[in-house]
Amino acid sequence: MIKSEWFYWLIGAIFLVMAVQMLLDRTNPKRYGTAAFWGLLGLGFIYGTWVVQDKAPPEPLGVAVLVMAVLGGFKLTGKGERNTTTPAERDASARRLGSRLFIPALTIPVVAVLCATLLKGQSLGGELILEKGSETILGLGFGAIVALVIGMFILRERRIATPINEGRSLLEAMGWAMLLPQMLATLGSLFATAGVGEQVGRITENVLPSGQTYVAVAVYCIGMAVFTFVMGNAFAAFPVMTAAIGWPVLIQGAGGDPHVVLAVGMLAGFCGTLTTPMAANFNIVPATLLELKDQYGPIKAQIPTAIPLLACNIVIMAIFAF
Amino acid sequence: MIVLLGVAVVILGFALKQNPLLVVAVAGIVTGLLGGLSPQAVIAAFGDGFASSRSVTIFVITLPVIGLLERYGLQQQARNLIGKLTGLTTGRFLTLYLFIRQVTAALGLTNIGGPAQSIRPLVAPMAEGAAERRYGPLPERVREKVKSYSASADTVGVFFGEDIFIAIGSILLITGFVNTTYGTQLEPLSLAIWAIPTAICAFIIHGYRMIALDRWLARELDAAIAKRETVK
Numbered sequence: 106m107i108k109s110e111w112f113y114w115l116i117g118a119i120f121l122v123m124a125v126q127m128l129l130d131r132t133n134p135k136r137y138g139t140a141a142f143w144g145l146l147g148l149g150f151i152y153g154t155w156v157v158q159d160k161a162p163p164e165p166l167g168v169a170v171l172v173m174a175v176l177g178g179f180k181l182t183g184k185g186e187r188n189t190t191t192p193a194e195r196d197a198s199a200r201r202l203g204s205r206l207f208i209p210a211l212t213i214p215v216v217a218v219l220c221a222t223l224l225k226g227q228s229l230g231g232e233l234i235l236e237k238g239s240e241t242i243l244g245l246g247f248g249a250i251v252a253l254v255i256g257m258f259i260l261r262e263r264r265i266a267t268p269i270n271e272g273r274s275l276l277e278a279m280g281w282a283m284l285l286p287q288m289l290a291t292l293g294s295l296f297a298t299a300g301v302g303e304q305v306g307r308i309t310e311n312v313l314p315s316g317q318t319y320v321a322v323a324v325y326c327i328g329m330a331v332f333t334f335v336m337g338n339a340f341a342a343f344p345v346m347t348a349a350i351g352w353p354v355l356i357q358g359a360g361g362d363p364h365v366v367l368a369v370g371m372l373a374g375f376c377g378t379l380t381t382p383m384a385a386n387f388n389i390v391p392a393t394l395l396e397l398k399d400q401y402g403p404i405k406a407q408i409p410t411a412i413p414l415l416a417c418n419i420v421i422m423a424i425f426a427f
Numbered sequence: 428m429i430v431l432l433g434v435a436v437v438i439l440g441f442a443l444k445q446n447p448l449l450v451v452a453v454a455g456i457v458t459g460l461l462g463g464l465s466p467q468a469v470i471a472a473f474g475d476g477f478a479s480s481r482s483v484t485i486f487v488i489t490l491p492v493i494g495l496l497e498r499y500g501l502q503q504q505a506r507n508l509i510g511k512l513t514g515l516t517t518g519r520f521l522t523l524y525l526f527i528r529q530v531t532a533a534l535g536l537t538n539i540g541g542p543a544q545s546i547r548p549l550v551a552p553m554a555e556g557a558a559e560r561r562y563g564p565l566p567e568r569v570r571e572k573v574k575s576y577s578a579s580a581d582t583v584g585v586f587f588g589e590d591i592f593i594a595i596g597s598i599l600l601i602t603g604f605v606n607t608t609y610g611t612q613l614e615p616l617s618l619a620i621w622a623i624p625t626a627i628c629a630f631i632i633h634g635y636r637m638i639a640l641d642r643w644l645a646r647e648l649d650a651a652i653a654k655r656e657t658v659k
Contacts, residue, residue, distance in 0.1 A: 109482070112485065112488065113481050113485075115488065116481075116484070116485065116487050116488055119487065119488070119491070120487075149477055149478075150481060150484075152478075153477060153478030153479075153481055154478075156474055156475060156478035156479075157478045157479055162471070162474075163470075163471040163472075163473075163474030163475045163478065164467060164470050164471050164474060165474070166473070166474030166475075166477055166478060167469075167470035167471055167472065167473035167474035167475075167477075168470060168474075169474075170473040170474065170476075170477045171452060171470070171473060173448075174448045174449060174451075174452040175449075177446070177448045178446040178448040178449035178452070179446075179449075180446075189498055190498050190499075190500075192503075194500075195497075195498070195499070195500035195502070195503050196500060196503050197500075198499045198500040198503075199499070199500030199501075199503035199504040199507060200500075200507075202499060202500065202504070203504065204504065204508065206496055206499060206500060206501045206504045207501075207504070207505075207508075207549075209492060209496055210492075210493070210496055210501060210548055210549060213489060213492070213539075213544055214536075214539030214540070214544065214545075217536070217538050217539050218536055218539060221535065221536060221538075241535075241536075241537065241538045242482055242485055242538070244538060245485060245486070245488065245489070245538045245544075246485065246488050248489075249488045249489040249491075249492055250488075252489075252492045253491060253492040253495070256492050256495055256496055257495070260495065260496075260499050262495065262499075267495060267498070268491035268492060268494060268495035269491055270494075271490075271491065271493075271494025271495050271497065271498050272487075272490035272491035272493075272494045272495075274494065275490045275493070275494050276487070276490060281446070281448050282447075283484065283487075284448060285447055285448060285451070286480070286483040286484065287476065287477050287480045287481070287483060287484060288448060288451045288452065288455075288476075288477075289451055290476050290477075290479070290480035290483070291451075291455055291472060291473050291475075291476025291477060291480070292433075292437075292451050292454060292455045292458070292476075293476075294472060294475070294476050295433075295455045295458050295459045295462070295464075295469070295472050295476075296433065296434075296458055298459070298462060298464065298472070299430045299433065299458045299459060299461065299462020299463070299464070300430055300462060301430050301431060301433065301434060301458065301462075304430060304431055305431075335434050335437070335438070339597065340597065340600055343600065343601065343604065344604050344608075347604070347605070348608070352605070352608075352609060363605065363611065363613060364613065364617045364618050364620075364621050365621045367601045367605060367613070367618060368590065368598075368601065368618045368619070368621035368622050369621060369622075369624075369625060371590065371597050371598075371600075371601055372587065372590060372622060372625045375586045375587065375590075378586065379579075379582065379583065379586065382441055382447065383437070385447070386483045387582050387586075388582070389447070390542060391542035391546060391578035391581070391582070392575075392578070394542045394543055394546070394547050395542070395546065395547055395551055395574045395575075395577075395578060397571055397574055397575065398567075398571060399571060399575075402571055402572070402574065402575035402578070403575050403578040403579055403582065405575065406572070406575040406576045406578070406579035407579045407582065407583065409636060410579070410583060410629070410632050410633045410636055413632050414587075414625070414628060414629055414632055417624075417625065417628040417632070418625055418628075421624045421625060421628070425621070425624070
């Protein structure tokens with residue numbers, strides 16, 4: 106069976122190779138800090154396999170994460186000179202290769218789709234080919250590898266160092282933002298253990314006037330959005346808000362259809378996700394990947410959609426649940 | 428009440444534009460210690476959190492091939508292609524992408540798009556190309572806005588499409604939580620159909636804003652072009 110952990114090892118190995126390249130890159134004024142950051146990241150990806158299986162203590166990884174946070178947070182990482190083609194060379198190459206350039210790029214989604222549909226649940230010799238529940242992640246990984254092979258063939262690029270170097274430049278440009286989504290996931294679990302959710306739920310209950318169903322609908326939806334804004338994740342907000350208002354007030358008290366209340370409640374939370382830097386993988390990572398000057402560019406593009414959409418969710422719940 | 432101090436650290440940190448990595452690390456340590464965890468347990472939480480959230484970083488595996496293709500002019504070719512489709516404005520193109528992203532996500536294909544796989548190499552250059560065909564080179568501010576809207580089309584599309592698919596995390600989280608906590612027997616499918624009204628609203632609202640982007644581009648850039656002409 107092909108396991109998702111194998112891909113984490115592959116990614117870890119890529120980070121480690123890049124860390125060595127970074128260490129040797131004399132054009133990078135902060136090459137030691139940069140190499141340490143990406144080296145720890147690579148080791149963490151591999152070591153993490155045993156942490157999720159409870160076969161290794163999480164503390165060494167925790168220390169490594171905090172060291173990475175210090176390296177990234179105090180600007181001890183940097184980037185080297187980018188060794189790539191000029192815009193003019195790219196124009197010429199685009200004219201020469203034409204639409205053949207799209208073939209590898211489109212291979213990634215095609216292979217991902219094939220894995221998620223055709224290969225899913227298929228067995229070979231009594232064993233599942235792809236690990237259950239990881240089909241789309243594995244599909245993305247396979248897609249990227251197949252696309253790389255096809256790409257190197259079409260472009261007649263013989264040196265594997267070329268794509269690794271180009272990938273490294275993209276990663277160096279993103280810098281510490283790479284680590285932020287995983288840090289936020291940790292913060293979410295610490296919030297949960299410390300009981301932040303229960304506190305917010307208690308506060309929301311206190312502001313809720315009794316007996317007014319439609320007000321309660323609005324409080325539930327807005328509460329989901331606000332809580333998600335703070336936590337960066339609707340999944341963290343859902344159990345808390347549902348235990349505080351959704352279930353006792355809207356479903357049990359006012360007799361609302363649980364399907365509508367819960368499905369729309371979650372989507373109200375997603376409106377919060379659109380607006381928060383805490384959801385770094387959706388909002389900050391795109392900004393760094395697109396090399397935007399304004400880190401909050403995507404969020405600013407999304408806020409004017411999130412607010413009316415939240416209002417829509419309140420109306421949808423009010424109409425269809427009661 | 429005191430555990431909410433961690434939330435305050437986050438809000439204050441982001442408001443004061445401190446480095447988010449440090450803000451989150453400090454907020455996590457503060458919250459964990461105030462919530463009664465030992466320092467060792469807080470450090471362990473950082474390790475566990477990192478290990479179990481590695482899937483959000485998996486897009487890295489696509490970067491070598493994307494970088495290789497960009498080296499050979501993928502972004503330029505994406506622009507050339509859009510330059511030939513004269514009817515496709517920036518806003519219409521992004522609305523089309525929003526639609527495709529919502530429909531494919533509703534079929535469970537959430538990983539076929541994304542900022543690394545589709546937005547940086549293809550969608551953003553095409554959205555810029557459509558505007559350049561009409562108005563010539565774009566000023567930095569306009570370019571940033573077009574790129575930001577490209578990213579938003581992807582995010583809005585995947586958020587308000589994926590919940591229609593029954594085997595997605597958020598729907599399974601709802602049924603898992605409610606069925607174990609309250610002893611109900613909710614079916615994922617009867618929840619997922621209630622994601623459809625919001626999905627339609629999301630398409631209408633965000634699509635409208637994409638079309639509005641076309642009007643904004645016209646206002647901004649026609650004025651800029653007129654100014655250039657008078658200076659000549």
